Amino acid sequence: MRILLSNDDGILAKGLGVLEQAVAPLGDIHVVAPDREQSATSHSLTLHHPLRPVRLGEHRWQVDGTPTDCVMLACEALLDARPDFVLSGIxxxxxxxxDVLYSGTVAAAMEGLALGIPAIALSFAGSVLRADALLDTxxxxxxxxxxxxxxxPSFPPHTLLNVNLPAVPGEEIKGVRLTRLGRRVFSDSITRMKDPWGREILWIGGGSVEWSGPDDSDFRAVHDGFISVTPLHLDLTHRDILETATDWWQAP
Structure with missing residues (x-):
């Protein structure tokens, strides 16, 4: 089985190394990942300058682009044959x-899905420091x-699986739950600052996060010490509205 690995934290990221170590016995592993941090790039493509893949080894490439770029180049140009699976993360x-709307990790898996390849995105649902301490376990x-x-037997068609790992040692993981997306609300996520010339700048990030959702939501699963697996697909159509729109929509 040919497995493509990518991520959005960069080719040197701890999570990518752990994922490679975890899945090495499962198939023929190929790594194509960004040469630097690409978090929150979502499903963006690089269109305004050429990309320069650098070969680091027989099955390893770094790309000066986004996670989506990496998966597209891997499948269309760099690998001798298309992979059987795309794994993105950790x-x-x-x-x-x-988060899945902004995530470069999810976007890399989504690009695999868009190319007709089954895909799994994996994330560690804790801080960077805790990831360094716990992922090996x-x-x-x-x-x-x-x-x-x-x-x-039948990988869900037209679907990627979004996996979130709880921030606990491996031996304390309680199991796996199939989940739906929860809701996340950021507060005070924009910080006003001054540059060295006294001009105002705005920095996005930080603040506090509040989660909500039903008992079968992703954040509740990881909060309770379970691995969360959430099926996602490309179709954003609100089907319930389609079925009930006759009372407010009249085609021209």
């Missing part, structure tokens, strides 16, 4: 709720889960 931080659980998902 992200240093959660990708739950509305979760290798066995990650390998078991990915192996199980890739061997499903």
């Amino acid at each position: 992200n240093h931080g959660p990708n739950m709720g509305e 979760q290798i066995a659980q990650i390998r078991s889960l990915v192996d199980h998902l890739m061997r499903l």
